[in-house]
Amino acid sequence: MLAKAYSATPRGIGALFVTVEVDRIRAQMPSVTVVGLPDTAVREARDRIFSAIRHLGRRSEPANVVINLAPADERKEGATLDLPMAAAFLAAAGHLPVDRLEKRLLLGELSLEGRLQPVRGVLPIALAARDHGVPEIVLPAANAREAGVVAGLEVVAAATLGQVVEYLRSGTRFEPEALGDGHGRSPLPPPQPDLADVVGQEQARRALEVAAAGGHHLLLMGPPGSGKSMLARRLPGILPPLTAEEALETTCVYSVSTRVPRPSGLLEWRPFRAPHHTVSLAALVGGGANPQPGEVSLAHNGVLFLDELTEFRRDALEGLRQPLEDRVVTVSRARSSLSFPAGFQLVAAANPCPCGHLGDDRRDCLCTPHAVHRYRSRLSGPLVDRIDLQVQVPAVPWRALADDRRGEPSRAVAERVWAARQRQGARLAEGGLRCNADMGPDAIRRWARPDDDGRRLLEQASRALGLSARAWHRILRVARSIADLADAESISAAHVAEAIAYRSLDREAGASART
Template sequence: MLARLRSAALFGVDPSLVHVEVDVSFGLPAFNMVGLPDSSVRESRDRVRSAIENSGFEFPAKRITINLAPADVRKRGTSFDLAIAVGVLAATGVVTRREFDGLLLLGELSLDGRIQPARGVLPVALAARRNKLVLYVPETSGREAAFVPDLDIRLVSSLADTVAVLNAQRQAPTPVRTPFEARRPDGGEMADIKGQRTAKRALEIAAAGRHNLLFVGPPGAGKTMMARSLPGILPAPGFDEAVETTVIHSVLGLVPPREGILGQRPFRAPHHTISDAALIGGGREPRPGEVSLAHNGVLFLDEIPEFDRSTLEVLRQPIEDGMVRVARAAGIATFPASFLLVAAMNPCACGYAGSAARTCRCTPLQIIRYRGRLSGPLRDRFDLTVQVRPVPAAALTGSDPGETSQDVRTRVAAARARQLRRYGAEPSWTNADLRGARLSRHCALEADGRRLLQRAVTRLGLSARGYDRVRRVARTIADLAGESVVGAPHVAEALGYRAWGDT
């Protein structure tokens, strides 16, 4: 007999429906699988056999042929197990239901027949809704799928449980749908940062306009602490942003079981030994990298000169485009990568160049070589560069409470709200997204500010990219001040963050 069911495959973060055809016929016992399955899919024959037998069913001693269509799409992963096992039982008459066109089954089987959590449940659930299918998923993944509205979901815990539901012997439970609730991210508190008024102001500007930020200062000045406090002053993510973020983490199996959707902005801080593919995404089977895992959140590169030069240079495209395209023979995988980049570095190898308290041991040539590890084109993509000074003893021992993250977040949220009202339906969420004609229209400078920026272009040697980034930062500073016109004071402050004479 022949049984036809549906499951789903992932290429990058994009799901595609897979037709699972199971034919059980007379002949020498065999279990053949066609349709470009990879090794993890081919191994399902042993999991399926053991799961069927340990669930109390008889595995047929016949010729079994599994076809995964379309045959020109590589099938990867273990989430086809449930559909294959149900297909075998349907083809042998154990499952009496004959019609499966409206169902999509997803899940990995244990040897005892239990269904394990599956990767990519959220993108598959979105595809099931688009195709008006009923989704069967493991109980542990139900909360993740439940955040997709207008989708019929059935929760199953084992192969035997699934057979009973399909044979109408019992009713499958449906997940409890809870409203989305954003959560405050874990991390630092702004009130714990002593001194560093300029750096904290830069953090506020970066959060308000989603501008890239570079801290330069000696060891122990608080660069890492300030970077880790940034998620706490970002506005809470909306539902659509949370779904985008969760889709990426779901594909990699990083969504905690029973948690569902990620209610806080991600903060990623990879080690400096990371490879190109791990940072940007890719591999033989395209997978999202750290820049995509930081989508809608913060990517922090501590001690950025210690990263491999070629690894850093691959950041240029996602910084500008907000996405990563990985080309492979099977197709092009596109990963979203709209993140706020924060980096920290010492002024030299020993860390004390320009320090009044410690003597720098580096020669001028060593300082130039150390700073040269961060290329000019990449440095030019930082909107804000802040020279972080050591915290004075009076500030360290003082008891004056600083502003809390909540205080700063309130101002940031107000500035973001102004941007949202200003851009409306335009494809710009923040000032950092402005390009071309939209940049000229929304970042028009008053006369004094325009003359000031013209002089700065000549004296500082600003590139065209640097010129545009100053205008975007000035627009954000004006938003924080509640002003509709970008004036000379806003331009002057924005120029103050172009340190080292960057071009």
């Protein structure tokens, strides 16, 4: 007897729909064959599902069983297909009505005793199911909260294979505790550190505000202990909250990743990722034998903080160039190509020289000019060119450290950032852009043209500093964000001057060229 069940497996942050066909023919010498490009986890499912079925107390006559996973030319990965394979086998053996497997997706991993274990990629599968008109999804109770964020999709949660069989036979539903309040929301986010804790560093604080207002990448360069990491970790606290669309995108990335805890619902706060400088290219950008999203994708719609930037591997740093520009990572393999979103905001921190004290008034630098040049050359020109704001963070004077006065709190800064983002949204919605950092040359010509004084100043700076075309455009993007913070329609010379002040490496390169 032939029976079919329907399921899906994660594919990038999308889904591959799979039809599970089970054909069972009585035979004296029983065998089980799984075809359709299964990976090791899928091939091993036959042992798990037959153990789970035995624990149900179901007995069947010896038979040759062929399990086909269609489409046959797509590789099937993971344990998501355990439940549909078991259900289709039970239907082929006459223990379930075949028609009850229609118009619903089944997914879940089975333990040997028949308990349903949570699986990865439930949210993208649920979204794809809804978009393709699938009315219902049956899955492990531990995944119910995650699937519950998708409106318009009936979620049936079960803890065991026996509960699924009972539901498919009689319609009896079980409401496990994992369903919670049914809203599919994650716990409250951890408290964000406050900008009020940062002593001094007015220019760096201002640069952080401008970066948040326009979604710009930021490089902080200064001696150890100057507060670079402290500033970077306070950026998420002044960014606007995630929109509903951004929350779904971010949760989809975390849903398919094996490198982070599985989300229990919708992630409603911006992620902050800070990988160690020993991270590999695959871990940073994404990849592996079974491609996984890297740190740049786990920071999607959030902040990627790279401390000690010059200590990162050269190939890892160069691998950032594509996602910084395109906001997406494409992982190509012989049989397929997967894409992961990578719309992160980069904040990088670095020392100015090997000893860390170049320009430090408190301590002498011990590095030779050649050592400084070799140290700085670890950051390639094309990579630095893609970072909109490059800011020097000097050491904090002892007198400032002894002052008990606190700085402006994050809440006040966040309000200005929110207002600036609202102005950008009204202006850029027509072009389908998110913020000023996303503007291309055409959008810059339309929305970021400086006034006459501002243009003359930018031309003078370009000649003096030898700015590239990319640096020219990035200065105008930053100037547009500064104008938005000031609620100004046009970009003035003052806005351009401040934006140029945030290109410290360009200024140093220009000064070196003149000497």
